[in-house]
Amino acid sequence: MTSISRRQFFIAAASAVGVSSVATAVNAAPRYPGASTPSYSVDVERLRSLGLGPAAEWLRSAVTAELHIAFPTGFDHRRLIVRITSLALSSYVGRGSRGGHGSGGGGDTDYLEGEALVIGARGDIISRHPQLLALPSSSGGAWYEPENEKARIANLARSYVYWLSRDILKR
Incomplete structure (x- = not known):
């Protein structure tokens, strides 16, 4: 053909x-590249510089996939750049409030932090969307499963893009 x-x-x-x-x-x-096809970029260089090579790549792939779901038609002559600056996965899953902290705060929580930039057709920054996301580390399923870490990263990516899309689309 x-x-x-x-x-x-x-x-x-x-x-x-x-x-x-x-x-x-x-x-x-x-008339603009990306007007009919989505234009996304996920930057995880900060995570790579911190030594999180494989996890950074899993996260980049997961966030990109979630962006294609959340914004299937792109941004109408605009581009979205997501910069992930911090990823913290708790080393122990399922401690809860009965664990070593007593108050239940922070010890079994995964975090993802970054910023999304909406870039205009001329390269100007139209809007910034900083975001910090916290999820229970048990959100990836059983801690003993071989793919638990990937599942936790995928859940962080899914939630991050969900809240990002709500923030971007409300404007």
Whole structure:
């Protein structure tokens, strides 16, 4: 099967419906890259610099996948850059308030921190969305499962993008 360019498609469509000016059909196409396809970027370089190589890559992949679900059509001539600056996975799952802390605070909580930037068509920053997310470390399932750490990272990514989408879309 032969593929055709967008320009060729609009020219063919214009001639099929009898549009007198090909320019009218071609100008109807989106003018900015990423207008019809999502434009996302997830930066985990800070995590890599802290020595979190595999976890940083799992997180980058998970956040990117969640962005495609939350924003399937992109941002209308804009780009989204998500910079993840901190990832903390509790070393022990399931301690709860009966564990060593007495108050139940913080000892079994996973954290994800970062900032999302919405970038305009000319490269200007339209909005910033800093965010700190905390989830129970048990959210990834049983601690003894071999994929527990990946599941916890996936849950952090899912929740992070959920709250990010609520913040971005309310504006």
